[in-house]
Amino acid sequence: DDREEFADPEKLPQADEVYCRDFHNIEDILPEQDNVFYVVVTRGHANDRLCAETVLRRSYLYLGMIGSKGKVAKTFETMKEEGYSKEQISTIHAPIGLKIGARTPEEIAISIAAEMVEIKNQETESTMSKELFETKESGVLCIITKKFGSSPRGVGSMMLVTKDGIIGSIGGGNLEKTVMEEAMSIKEIIKKEYDLSNAKSATLGMICGGKNEILYVPVE
Template sequence: MVIAVAGSGGKTTRIHKLRDQWLSQGKTVFVGTTTHMKIEKETILDPSIEEIKEQLEKKNYCMAGTSIAGTQKIGPLPDEILKQAADFADAALIEADGSRGLPVKYPDSYEPVIPDFADEIQIVTGLSALGRTCREASHRKDLVLQCLGIKEDDILEPVHLQRLVTEGYVNPLRRRHPSARVRVCPGQVNTLYEKVIARFLQEEKDVSLIQKEWFSSQPKLIIFGAGHVARQLLKLAGFLDFYTIVLDDREEFANREKLPEADEVYCCDFQKAEEYLPEGDQHYYVVVTRGHAGDEICVKKVLARSYAYLGMIGSRKKVKAAFESLEAQGFSKEAVEGIHAPIGLAIGARTPEEIAVSIAAELIQIKNQGTVSTMTKELLETQENGVLCIIIKKSGSSPRGVGSMMLVCKDKVIGSIGGGALENEVIRTAPQISQITVRDFSLSNEESANLGMICGGTNQILFVPICQ
């Protein structure tokens, strides 16, 4: 087996992975290059075929190439020696492309340099390019720009990587090397989002089906004040899967013993609150300090940044006075009137528990107005293998929206797409899935009756196998 590895953003890592896999199976492995490659330990420079065979017989592994003066790289062996070395070993890995350490590229006319005897060509593209500009992430930038039709400061997205790989490598290599198998093997894959994108690239499926916002981290709820309302709200926030941060200026309130449900607790002067606030513009802020002065300080800290929600406790009289004060200090009327105050939905709440329920209800209302991630912390951080099940389309009535997802593993399920008979049917279907699949689950026909559903509508579920 001779595999040529081309592309960018993880070729060496890919070669090491395959090498270690084959060595663990007792196979002899040869590694070489048709371009340039970094010298590694025990690399043989300018060898004869006899020296290569000797090392393969002695150690089961040999990396060899020609020396390049003044560098820590090797060049290609003569064609005849390279072919003989590949034939002698059980498996040969040939690095056939260069990218100067950058995650994406579009090859020049003479690239990649694939040996005629390659059985398989693996094309690597680095997913670390996602979210970066074309200028900073691209090798042969002008060719990349020409292929994509974008500007050098535009942000690279999955569709860009797919186009570069397809037009720059997959299609031309299949024409030039019809007898070789051509595969896409993405590199630099870490997050769940990147694992899904990698699977789409591997299977050469349209990656535009995936929306990044589905994979956003769980929303953060920042509560100013650690009194009775805050403590009750924390209990509800856990059920709603908010990551919670509490700030108060009283040590007897702002501590782990009093607030065990909080993810982070800080005792600080509210004037220095910005030092403890998270980065990002989609967080939720609840101001429930013990007095008007503290409330106004905290509100001003939040108004100075972007946010998804800002609510402040208080009577209508107090709120009116606070709004007038904020406008007098230079805050725009539009920004001030965007504050949810008095905080919470108007349900006649009186006790701390009831007020917390009204606030939680308002948070849900705001959070679910648009396309919002339902990603849980456990799902976001999991390293489990399984089949990811995502609602990608819905009509009619169903408990969860587009982008809701769960990972069906061998012995557990992480996340939810709404529970009930639909979720159970999807869980039963997932183990049968071996490649990217889309299936419809109808809530309004005979299939709906079989699932025990009484509300009308249809869910389209995307199944994506996830392997680490």
């Protein structure tokens, strides 16, 4: 936000980062990764447009912008006049969120989160956590490289198994437990397939079905 009374870290103790900035000056605080999700919900449509245009010049996996159909249409028209292509503008999810009849701020937040989950699960981008991205720990990196059926996590999901535990996740449950146990003895790059369907799924305690191929990569 550009107002100190709203962008106040003391009022937002659960936030990892809080910035009070003019909306013309936000590029240096945005992440550089490709699989980023942006939710634009400023105090006015002019500011929403400024932020959305800044994101359009970057890589991202999701860009959602709040606003009614009428105001979003006017915003998009202004963006076209400024030179943004129809293809660029079509990547903006606006009005933001899935259509669940949301009315309250809490319900709108749920609709936005649901839309982000939907987009995440349509893609094959990495789900590397911030902790895993920044870690200096050694261990065995376990990556889902193929997914068949309704296995819990998508391709690109990562988990680092270290001597002290794990960083990240490939879906939890007994599958993750089995991969953790096997990773402890892995000394070279290798792929293994795990069947989560029918009778074999019962062995792993899974009921979701499908198969996962896991790539084990020792990391120093």
